[in-house]
Amino acid sequence: MTAPIEVSGSETQAQPEAVLEGVEKKSIQGRSLGQIAWMRLKRDRVAMAGGVVIVLLILLAVFAPLVVRLLGHPPNEFHQDLIDPTLGKPLKPFGGVSADFLFGLEPGNGRDVFSRVVYGARVSLLVGFLATLVAVVIGTTLGVVAGYFGGWVDSLIARLMDIFLAFPLLLFSIAVVGVIPQRMWGLSGNGLRMAVLVFIIGFFSWPYIGRIVRGQTLSLREREFVDAARSLGASNTYIIVREILPNLVAPILVYATLLIPTNILFEAGLSFLGVGINPPTPAWGSMLSDAIGTYRIAPHFVLAPGLAIFVTVLAFNLFGDGLRDALDPRTR
Numbered sequence: 001m002t003a004p005i006e007v008s009g010s011e012t013q014a015q016p017e018a019v020l021e022g023v024e025k026k027s028i029q030g031r032s033l034g035q036i037a038w039m040r041l042k043r044d045r046v047a048m049a050g051g052v053v054i055v056l057l058i059l060l061a062v063f064a065p066l067v068v069r070l071l072g073h074p075p076n077e078f079h080q081d082l083i084d085p086t087l088g089k090p091l092k093p094f095g096g097v098s099a100d101f102l103f104g105l106e107p108g109n110g111r112d113v114f115s116r117v118v119y120g121a122r123v124s125l126l127v128g129f130l131a132t133l134v135a136v137v138i139g140t141t142l143g144v145v146a147g148y149f150g151g152w153v154d155s156l157i158a159r160l161m162d163i164f165l166a167f168p169l170l171l172f173s174i175a176v177v178g179v180i181p182q183r184m185w186g187l188s189g190n191g192l193r194m195a196v197l198v199f200i201i202g203f204f205s206w207p208y209i210g211r212i213v214r215g216q217t218l219s220l221r222e223r224e225f226v227d228a229a230r231s232l233g234a235s236n237t238y239i240i241v242r243e244i245l246p247n248l249v250a251p252i253l254v255y256a257t258l259l260i261p262t263n264i265l266f267e268a269g270l271s272f273l274g275v276g277i278n279p280p281t282p283a284w285g286s287m288l289s290d291a292i293g294t295y296r297i298a299p300h301f302v303l304a305p306g307l308a309i310f311v312t313v314l315a316f317n318l319f320g321d322g323l324r325d326a327l328d329p330r331t332r
Contacts (some may be wrong), residue, residue: 014064037250040326047322053315061121071102072115079110088295095300102303107294109110113304116282120305123271123283124312127197128264134202136256139209140248144240147217154214161207169204170269176200177275190277197270199234201263209255216251220244250327255321261313268309284309 060067061234068074082091088108090096095104095113120157146157180196182188187195220226221244229239270276271285278284287305295302 031191035324044322047186047319050315050318057078061125063116073112075115075119075282082112089297095298104300107298117304117308120282120284127267128260130198131201131263132256132260135205139206142214143210143213144217148221164207173200184313190281254324261316
């Protein structure tokens with residue numbers, strides 16, 4: 001004769017509904033696509049390292065006055081007493097690198113290189129982010145319209161993309177920035193120059209993201225959920241905004257992170273050619289241009305802005321690659 005089995009708990013807790021409710025609370029945990037992408041992104045240490053560098057660069061640019069006050073000197077403050085009057089190079093070895101001047105001194109006038117690199121991050125990141133925002137807005141709008149409506153609308157926008165891609169952007173930028181008036185759109189000085197740079201870079205960069213969005217939209221408009229929305233009487237605007245655009249967030253976000261370093265490099269190139277931000281406002285490109293004549297006697301002056309550009313572009317590229325892998329459901 002077998003012994004009776006002892007069962008703990010009340011009769012209500014033994015009901016199937018109660019058992020399933022406990023299982024749902026404790027064991028079954030649904031994850032959204034965003035949570036899955038974040039879990040995959042966290043496993044990519046290289047991409048996370050790039051993301052950390054990007055966050056640090058943004059904080060460095062935002063709190064540049066505080067950082068310079070704690071670790072450096074005003075970016076336009078001269079320290080000619082620390083410069084050799086004959087050779088024009090810092091008196092101390094290694095370009096004047098010390099606890100007071102972390103990246104050394106600028107040859108000739110003795111300005112703090114560290115402070116100028118920190119303030120230069122403001123210009124590069126601001127132009128890079130704003131120009132990318134302009135390109136994303138224009139490219140997404142025209143790409144969705146071309147891919148969804150097709151026909152002559154698609155052909156017209158596609159030819160417009162070809163024209164913009166064939167446009168000599170560098171020569172046009174040099175010509176426009178070189179002839180802008182002293183005051184326009186209520187702006188003047190470097191504020192006007194930065195607005196013109198953002199507009200030119202962003203306005204001529206939209207075809208790259210427009211092509212990607214157009215291709216994705218051509219595929220999405222044939223999906224079942226779009227046909228279902230159309231059969232229920234949804235308007236074209238509703239389908240584009242509520243059905244297609246949410247499915248384009250991932251490719252837009254990935255390409256935007258890869259477009260930002262391209263725009264930063266373009267801004268640095270314009271500043272290097274002398275058509276960027278006016279001195280004495282620091283910019284990485286103009287610092288490289290100033291270092292050409294002194295790289296033999298003070299090579300550190302070339303390394304500081306050059307490494308700043310290199311690290312920034314590399315961080316965005318690594319993070320963009322990792323974000324693409326995390327948001328792509330076909331990758332393992």
